[in-house]
Amino acid sequence: xxxxxxxxxxxxxxxxxxxxxxxxxxxxxxxxxxxxxxxxxxxxxxxxxxxxxxxxxxxxxxxxxxxxxxxxxxxxxxxxxxxxxxxxxxxxxxxxxxxxxxxxxxxxxxxxxxxxxxxxxxxx
Amino acid sequence: xxxxxxxxxxxxxxxxxxxxxxxxxxxxxxxxxxxxxxxxxxxxxxxxxxxxxxxxxxxxxxxxxxxxxxxxxxxxxxxxxxxxxxxxxxxxxxxxxxxxxxxxxxxxxxxxxxxxxxxxxxxxxxxxxxxxxxxxxxxxxxxxxxxxxxxxxxxxxxxxxxxxxxxxxxxxxxxxxxxxxxxxxxxxxxxxxxxxxxxxxxxxxxxxxx
Amino acid sequence: xxxxxxxxxxxxxxxxxxxxxxxxxxxxxxxxxxxxxxxxxxxxxxxxxxxxxxxxxxxxxxxxxxxxxxxxxxxxxxxxxxxxxxxxxxxxxxxxxxxxxxxxxxxxxxxxxxxxxxxxxxxxxxxxxxxxxxxxxxxxxxxxxxxxxxxxxxxxxxxxxxxxxxxxxxxxxxxxxxxxxxxxxxxxxxxxxxxxxxxxxxxxxxxxxxxxxxxxxxxxxxxxxxxxxxxxxxxxxxxxxxxxxxxxxxxxxxxxxxxxxxxxxxxxxxxxxxxxxxxxxxxx
Numbered sequence: 001x002x003x004x005x006x007x008x009x010x011x012x013x014x015x016x017x018x019x020x021x022x023x024x025x026x027x028x029x030x031x032x033x034x035x036x037x038x039x040x041x042x043x044x045x046x047x048x049x050x051x052x053x054x055x056x057x058x059x060x061x062x063x064x065x066x067x068x069x070x071x072x073x074x075x076x077x078x079x080x081x082x083x084x085x086x087x088x089x090x091x092x093x094x095x096x097x098x099x100x101x102x103x104x105x106x107x108x109x110x111x112x113x114x115x116x117x118x119x120x121x122x123x124x
Numbered sequence: 125x126x127x128x129x130x131x132x133x134x135x136x137x138x139x140x141x142x143x144x145x146x147x148x149x150x151x152x153x154x155x156x157x158x159x160x161x162x163x164x165x166x167x168x169x170x171x172x173x174x175x176x177x178x179x180x181x182x183x184x185x186x187x188x189x190x191x192x193x194x195x196x197x198x199x200x201x202x203x204x205x206x207x208x209x210x211x212x213x214x215x216x217x218x219x220x221x222x223x224x225x226x227x228x229x230x231x232x233x234x235x236x237x238x239x240x241x242x243x244x245x246x247x248x249x250x251x252x253x254x255x256x257x258x259x260x261x262x263x264x265x266x267x268x269x270x271x272x273x274x275x276x277x278x279x280x281x282x283x284x285x286x287x288x289x290x291x292x293x294x295x296x297x298x299x300x301x302x303x304x305x306x307x308x309x310x311x312x313x314x315x316x317x318x319x320x321x322x323x324x325x326x327x328x329x330x331x332x333x334x
Numbered sequence: 335x336x337x338x339x340x341x342x343x344x345x346x347x348x349x350x351x352x353x354x355x356x357x358x359x360x361x362x363x364x365x366x367x368x369x370x371x372x373x374x375x376x377x378x379x380x381x382x383x384x385x386x387x388x389x390x391x392x393x394x395x396x397x398x399x400x401x402x403x404x405x406x407x408x409x410x411x412x413x414x415x416x417x418x419x420x421x422x423x424x425x426x427x428x429x430x431x432x433x434x435x436x437x438x439x440x441x442x443x444x445x446x447x448x449x450x451x452x453x454x455x456x457x458x459x460x461x462x463x464x465x466x467x468x469x470x471x472x473x474x475x476x477x478x479x480x481x482x483x484x485x486x487x488x489x490x491x492x493x494x495x496x497x498x499x500x501x502x503x504x505x506x507x508x509x510x511x512x513x514x515x516x517x518x519x520x521x522x523x524x525x526x527x528x529x530x531x532x533x534x535x536x537x538x539x540x541x542x543x544x545x546x547x548x549x550x551x552x553x554x555x556x557x558x559x560x561x562x563x564x565x566x567x568x569x570x571x572x573x574x575x576x577x578x579x580x581x582x583x584x585x586x587x588x589x590x591x592x593x594x595x596x597x598x599x600x601x602x603x604x605x606x607x608x609x610x611x612x613x614x615x616x617x618x
Contacts, residue, residue: 010605012553040363044507049532050364051547131433138424189420196384196416197437198409334386 001030001037005046013048017056025065025076026088036066036074063087128199128207129214132181142180146173150226154236162239166227168284170249173219175256175280178212179273182264186329195334205265205326209318212257220246247307251314256283258314258321265328336398338362338484338516344382345391351540353378356392358535358545362483363513365506367527367548368520369608370537371616376520377417379537380488384414396484410439413477417489419469423462427472430461438480449475467494474502478509485509485517491526499523503530524608534608538616548608555611558585558593560601572596575614586614 001024005016024030036042039057043050057074060066064083068074103113136142150169185194185204194204220241227240239245259279264272337359344356353375360366370376381387383394385401394401396408421430427450435441450457453471455464464472470490477485485506491499503526506517521527527534527548535545544551558573561582570576572593573585586606587593593603 012549014549040511040513044511047503047507047529049530049548050510051532052549055549126436130436134425134429134433135422138422138429140424184422189418190422191420192386192416192418193420193434195386196409196412196414197434198406198439199437200406203406331388333388334381
């Protein structure tokens with residue numbers, strides 16, 4: 001499991017953590033039933049506050065990515081295939097809406113974006 | 125409480141200053157007093173040494189810088205004070221042994237005519253040491269260490285001049301009074317003062333800012 | 335809610351200084367950083383908590399018990415490390431340890447010896463031969479060797495180099511893995527707390543400025559930078575502290591939203607760190 005946080009990013013640390021764990025779950029790197037590091041162990045490894053890791057885990061639990069069992073720890077929750085797909089789509093949708101916003105602000109039209117998307121999809 | 129006793133003994137034994145003082149004071153006093161009554165000398169040594177030891181123990185807990193450590197340990201203030209009062213008897217015992225051995229060696233070597241043990245003298249030192257502590261301890265607790273030191277020195281000198289004067293007095297009235305006083309009376313007064321002082325010290329220390 | 339340390343309306347009056355209305359709470363399993371400039375009252379507060387100074391008002395509960403009524407019981411479970419560690423200079427570490435250990439009911443000699451090894455301290459060394467850093471390490475070893483549930487530290491790392499300070503933080507991280515233990519840590523070196531603290535209590539001139547989760551603190555303050563042209567009397571009031579120079583100003587705000595709305599693009603808004611918050615709050 002891999003979590004790298006940036007101290008200089010404007011994004012709050014708990015969000016960085018939850019995003020990375022989310023991504024690993026969605027990509028399948030973390031499988032259903034996998035045990036996550038304890039809140040305290042993670043805080044110690046990342047050298048951050050316990051409250052921060054707690055918050056990250058709480059977010060993940062709220063969104064259904066993990067389950068916490070009292071006394072045992074947090075596990076990757078069983079991901080319903082459809083729900084997973086939906087979550088993945090949500091991530092992309094969020095990013096796309098930001099792109100749409102900015103394009104409109106910069107005056108770049110829909111067709112141009114579509115063109116760009118096509119090229120990028122083939123290149124990347 | 126044993127912990128504190130252990131500590132005090134350890135501290136006294138580990139301080140080079142104190143050891144030197146203890147070793148050289150006896151010969152120093154002997155030189156100072158050209159002629160002395162062996163019993164009086166013995167008496168003075170016992171009281172003096174007990175006094176020195178109990179005062180140095182005070183600095184560790186109540187007036188010295190290490191008081192922060194001591195008072196942060198799990199010990200309550202009442203215990204600390206009670207211990208201080210009881211410890212004078214421990215020091216008395218230690219002094220009797222130490223002085224006994226030291227003076228015995230001097231006696232064996234024929235260096236001077238000294239008393240190295242006298243039950244009668246020891247009996248007399250007990251009320252003196254108790255009364256002395258009763259007066260000095262609360263002062264030490266209540267006032268700044270420096271004032272405490274000056275005052276305790278003052279009391280000490282006062283004590284000895286009084287006793288000295290009393291032992292040479294020709295005043296009939298005083299002599300009569302002194303002859304009536306038995307050791308038991310002295311002890312009773314000393315005990316009373318000692319206990320009152322203990323209560324006073326406990327309440328003083330309880331409210332003190334370390 | 336069971337707090338491991340609870341301070342309510344603590345008050346102490348001195349001739350030239352008053353500590354007033356000091357209140358904060360700490361739950362088991364967390365670290366609270368206690369920050370403030372020199373002379374703010376940090377050491378005084380800690381001495382009051384440890385009942386070294388007699389309080390004039392308020393209450394202090396540790397492990398749910400009044401700290402005076404249950405003084406001995408409570409102190410048995412507290413490990414303390416002070417700024418000046420006045421142990422008996424003439425004694426060796428070993429001798430000092432045997433004295434201190436006899437007061438605690440739960441002394442763990444194996445643990446202590448392990449710490450001595452980890453810290454590279456010679457048990458036979460006399461305390462007066464130890465450097466400031468080594469004395470502090472010794473204090474820490476003692477504080478952590480009697481199964482204390484609350485560790486109270488008063489400026490333990492002032493005067494010590496960053497390498498050593500980081501080592502101390504690592505040790506504290508290990509301690510806090512046990513969620514029944516808490517650490518209360520006063521310092522004016524805020525960078526130490528930036529990472530490790532869960533809560534921050536900020537004291538200035540004898541009063542508590544705030545006592546909040548560290549994340550919340552860092553999220554609610556920001557450094558604002560801009561040109562002098564946008565400053566006027568009313569905008570100056572928006573900030574907690576301002577530093578004006580010939581080429582612009584730098585200020586601290588505790589209301590990021592409002593600042594954004596008021597100034598929009600004209601200013602640069604950045605994360606403030608604890609030091610910024612402390613300095614601007616104190617200086618104004």
